[in-house]
Amino acid sequence: MHSPYFLGPPPNKRLDGCNCNRITSLFPSVSITDIGCNSHSEFGAGNRDYPSIPDFIFRFLPSSSPDFSQFFPFQISTSSSGEEPCYAGVPMSSIVEQGLGVGDVISLLWFKRSLPRYCTKFIEICIMLCADHGPCVSGAHNTIVTARAGKDLVSSLVSGLLTIGPRFGGAIDDAARFFKDAYDRGLTPYEFVEGMKKKGIRVPGIGHRIKRGDNRDKRVELLQLFARTNFPSVKYMEYAVQVETYTLSKANNLVLNVDGAIGSLFLDLLAGSGMFTKQEIDEIVEIGYLNGLFVLARSIGLIGHTFDQKRLKQPLYRHPWEDVLYTK
Numbered sequence: 001m002h003s004p005y006f007l008g009p010p011p012n013k014r015l016d017g018c019n020c021n022r023i024t025s026l027f028p029s030v031s032i033t034d035i036g037c038n039s040h041s042e043f044g045a046g047n048r049d050y051p052s053i054p055d056f057i058f059r060f061l062p063s064s065s066p067d068f069s070q071f072f073p074f075q076i077s078t079s080s081s082g083e084e085p086c087y088a089g090v091p092m093s094s095i096v097e098q099g100l101g102v103g104d105v106i107s108l109l110w111f112k113r114s115l116p117r118y119c120t121k122f123i124e125i126c127i128m129l130c131a132d133h134g135p136c137v138s139g140a141h142n143t144i145v146t147a148r149a150g151k152d153l154v155s156s157l158v159s160g161l162l163t164i165g166p167r168f169g170g171a172i173d174d175a176a177r178f179f180k181d182a183y184d185r186g187l188t189p190y191e192f193v194e195g196m197k198k199k200g201i202r203v204p205g206i207g208h209r210i211k212r213g214d215n216r217d218k219r220v221e222l223l224q225l226f227a228r229t230n231f232p233s234v235k236y237m238e239y240a241v242q243v244e245t246y247t248l249s250k251a252n253n254l255v256l257n258v259d260g261a262i263g264s265l266f267l268d269l270l271a272g273s274g275m276f277t278k279q280e281i282d283e284i285v286e287i288g289y290l291n292g293l294f295v296l297a298r299s300i301g302l303i304g305h306t307f308d309q310k311r312l313k314q315p316l317y318r319h320p321w322e323d324v325l326y327t328k
């Protein structure tokens, strides 16, 4: 009997070739007739109602089937094909009715799962604390200069975002990578820091232009307080604090900065929540999801700086020439 589910995209979205042979070789219990592909079935040809490949796969094959992700040229977690958009399968009405927040939306769209409330609250705190840090930091400065040059919102925003990198807000992923590697290998803070020094690499997540051992970053303290109160384990963060204790013994500016706090605490979130396999954690750290938190957060502040300059009708910025040493 023919399956009601025909393999293949609607004619107006036809992909190259058909997947029948690939499917039958992967799933011996499925015959080409079962598939009902428009190339191989009298029912398929010209039928505009047959479902897409994803539709066929999900509805026809048992959930125990081998990995069929190879059949999907685009893999998305936002569905817009039903009555309402879904984020990782969760309908928007459910998100609104349950009173979920932006942390939950990030967990659905980035991590493809609903995380416990303390995790999504932590994500929200990261976003709130990193939203702005005044006009003098690299990103805000660029955005302000661009807005005052008469450029539009998007240009002003991206010119600020482009400063995010290893010295400014973009050290979260590297902090997570290096702290994880050092902790998992059982390195003492001394072995870790001195090993980095030998390699000529500054410890990501350590150091600040302004903050000092006797003038701590309030954002770091707030993140640590939340995690110590709500996380089941903060072993990576405690390791980062031990590293900080050692680096502070070398110089007073080598504090654990906000990138290092978020990087180490996100490791604790990933490892302690029980929501991620070891393989998934390694992949998230390797791909580098975590700088995204700073990029997203700081966009809020940079947009604000753009509006400020426009509202205050600020003229073209010109840097004071007194700051410049003219050399031949």
Ligand SMILES: CC(=O)SCCNC(=O)CCNC(=O)[C@H](O)C(C)(C)COP(=O)(O)OP(=O)(O)OC[C@H]1O[C@@H](n2cnc3c(N)ncnc32)[C@H](O)[C@@H]1OP(=O)(O)O
Pocket (backbone or CB within 6 Å): 166, 167, 168, 169, 170, 171, 201, 202, 203, 204, 205, 206, 207, 208, 209, 210, 251, 253, 254, 257, 258, 259, 260
């Ligand atoms: C939200 C944020 O942007 S937080 C910052 C995120 N970036 C990082 O965490 C990257 C690692 N940290 C750094 O590169 C720096 O500490 C910065 C960029 C954050 C601050 O830099 P500055 O205040 O300009 O410090 P400066 O460059 O003057 O460094 C002074 C000395 O301190 C030492 N030092 C500074 N940071 C580190 C570090 N992370 N690890 C080891 N030594 C360091 C070095 O000896 C440095 O001397 P060097 O120039 O000979 O290497």
